[in-house]
Amino acid sequence: MITHKNQSSDIRALGLVLWQLLFTATAIYLSFSDNGAIWFLGQVLMTINLFQWFVLHHDFVHDSLFKTKILNTVFGHLSSIPTIMPYHSFKLSHHQHHIWTGWRDKDPTSPQSYLKHPPKWVIKVVNFCWKFWIPLMAPLFVLQNFWGISRLFRSFPKFTDKRNVVFSMLIILAVYGSLFIWLPGIMLKVWLMAFIMFLLISDLVLMSQHTHIDSHLANENDVKAFRFSEQTKYTRTIIYPKFVSRFIFYHFDKHAVHHQYPGVPTYYLGNFPVPEDLNIGWWEWLKRAKSLSAYDLIYSSPRESGVEL
Numbered sequence: 001m002i003t004h005k006n007q008s009s010d011i012r013a014l015g016l017v018l019w020q021l022l023f024t025a026t027a028i029y030l031s032f033s034d035n036g037a038i039w040f041l042g043q044v045l046m047t048i049n050l051f052q053w054f055v056l057h058h059d060f061v062h063d064s065l066f067k068t069k070i071l072n073t074v075f076g077h078l079s080s081i082p083t084i085m086p087y088h089s090f091k092l093s094h095h096q097h098h099i100w101t102g103w104r105d106k107d108p109t110s111p112q113s114y115l116k117h118p119p120k121w122v123i124k125v126v127n128f129c130w131k132f133w134i135p136l137m138a139p140l141f142v143l144q145n146f147w148g149i150s151r152l153f154r155s156f157p158k159f160t161d162k163r164n165v166v167f168s169m170l171i172i173l174a175v176y177g178s179l180f181i182w183l184p185g186i187m188l189k190v191w192l193m194a195f196i197m198f199l200l201i202s203d204l205v206l207m208s209q210h211t212h213i214d215s216h217l218a219n220e221n222d223v224k225a226f227r228f229s230e231q232t233k234y235t236r237t238i239i240y241p242k243f244v245s246r247f248i249f250y251h252f253d254k255h256a257v258h259h260q261y262p263g264v265p266t267y268y269l270g271n272f273p274v275p276e277d278l279n280i281g282w283w284e285w286l287k288r289a290k291s292l293s294a295y296d297l298i299y300s301s302p303r304e305s306g307v308e309l
């Protein structure tokens with residue numbers, strides 16, 4: 001299925017990155033405005049823009065946006081700044097996700113792999129935030145998987161991995177440290193609200209991809225990873241209007257196709273048929289997902305809850 005037609009292209013990637021930079025500059029420019037309506041438009045565009053930087057970031061982590069590997073690394077560090085996701089931590093952790101999808105307690109990005117029985121107070125807080133649309137899941141996910149340095153060091157003990165992880169964290173800390181020290185007013189006006197709205201979208205996207213699916217528990221047994229082609233049974237595709245899929249998500253919404261072909265860049269995912277398993281319209285998913293508590297959404301499955309998503 002992967003023909004040369006779907007292979008990464010430096011020209012396409014460069015076009016996309018340049019467009020993204022221009023879009024970022026426009027959103028920042030509008031967000032400087034003292035006219036409330038223009039400022040708000042700037043913030044909405046900035047929210048979309050931040051999410052799209054995440055989409056590109058995900059492809060950089062796969063070394064798939066550009067054909068030339070070094071360009072993915074360089075721009076991956078750049079996209080780690082708007083997304084606040086250290087490039088190397090994301091890369092290491094995300095590759096494990098692609099290996100262990102389908103095994104809830106082996107996939108390091110699934111909460112069941114590190115917190116089998118969350119304390120009652122944690123469940124209460126998480127359920128409350130999910131119910132009232134307070135974006136908590138995405139920041140927790142990022143902190144746990146990409147900033148949890150002791151867990152990262154335990155999972156990836158090689159010296160070069162540790163060094164790369166620390167380096168990619170320091171870049172982000174240096175940039176935000178400088179911005180907040182020298183330009184605190186601008187950060188509040190131009191960045192804060194857009195970033196909160198970005199977290200809100202990220203919460204929903206994160207919760208839509210692999211939660212509440214009849215997947216497996218390895219329970220310390222030696223189990224075999226599922227092949228990429230088998231992972232469609234454990235990966236949900238949310239169906240959005242074509243325009244949204246293409247121009248907002250850059251086809252990142254085709255998550256099951258991405259699990260089938262993790263090396264195909266996001267701009268070609270629309271060329272593939274969406275697998276038959278686990279497809280649902282965005283509105284239907286949202287209604288059903290919000291009818292469940294966050295705990296049930298993450299820790300139980302349709303077999304247990306009776307809610308198909």
Ligand SMILES: [Zn+2]
Pocket residue numbers: 097101209210235255259
């Ligand atoms: Zn996934």
Ligand SMILES: [Zn+2]
Pocket residue numbers: 058062094098258262
């Ligand atoms: Zn991926």
